[in-house]
């Protein structure tokens with residue numbers, strides 16, 4: 197049965213004019229109504245685990261801009277939290293975790309409490325599936341094991357991932373144990389989101405580009421391949437989008453080997469190459485530079501037009517190359533939405 201939702205039709209391989217669109221981090225601090233709800237919720241994690249408020253902040257950008265997809269409001273770091281690692285979000289600092297640096301630390305993680313801890317997230321998904329407009333698709337998501345592992349091992353964001361890479365190379369068995377736990381936890385978590393009403397899945401591998409080729413194949417492609425296989429096998433018909441940010445020419449191997457239905461392109465991916473090499477293999481999504489949404493004006497229009505011209509001739513979902521940043525004026529997002537909706541091919 198063909199879906200009536202443009203986002204899902206595009207993921208099934210249809211070329212749609214104007215293309216469906218949504219934006220990574222479409223809910224967030226650039227919206228005053230998000231900041232108000234966030235204050236009401238208390239901490240960021242309190243917001244992620246409050247289904248009523250998480251539904252509300254997911255809907256906020258849909259009301260303003262009419263996106264074709266809603267993405268569950270949560271975070272990739274709820275999974276470590278659900279495995280028993282201490283996770284907090286510090287104001288102005290970002291995530292802070294009790295770092296996992298040894299075999300004993302990995303022993304301390306526990307899969308058995310995951311679904312109980314994630315119950316409010318599943319409740320948010322099921323609330324959203326009833327609350328979103330009939331033509332809007334609902335995206336569930338998780339961080340990819342490598343990206344989640346970097347935060348778990350570093351204990352925070354990082355520039356060079358020195359601790360994560362050191363564990364990977366110096367204690368390969370411990371690192372593999374952590375990664376295998378994350379592959380299993382992430383697979384279960386995504387299946388539960390689908391059962392609660394998620395119609396498509398996106399896997400965020402924000403730090404994929406930090407790994408050399410051999411390790412990229414082992415710890416970016418292989419886990420994504422396993423997750424895609426599990427979802428396709430256990431919940432057939434639910435499409436998966438992969439986002440191996442910074443993968444460069446390894447985007448091609450990622451698409452071919454993981455069998456993702458869609459691939460999200462970061463802003464550095466050349467458009468003509470993506471149209472020629474990736475788009476015949478799967479739906480492409482992307483890849484406007486998020487800073488153009490801060491710059492606005494003619495630079496924004498020209499950037500949008502370049503992406504549309506290069507990618508809208510095949511299966512395509514318009515998005516950014518990475519998430520919206522807080523200084524983005526909401527008017528510029530409205531400008532982008534209008535320009536895409538007016539596109540005639």
Ligand SMILES: Cc1c2[nH]c(c1CCC(=O)O)Cc1[nH]c(c(CCC(=O)O)c1C)Cc1[nH]c(c(CCC(=O)O)c1C)Cc1[nH]c(c(C)c1CCC(=O)O)C2
Nearest residue numbers: 220221222223224240268269270271272290291400402519
């Ligand atoms: C690496 C990563 C994280 N989280 C995420 C990623 C992968 C995608 C990417 O690279 O952007 C994914 C994410 N985070 C959030 C969503 C919600 C859905 C959406 O896109 O609208 C999604 C899909 C909300 C959030 N996640 C976070 C916020 C801001 C928290 C706040 O309101 O104070 C939001 C709205 C916090 C967060 N969460 C994370 C960091 C490093 C930070 C701190 C930096 C920052 O504040 O932007 C981890």
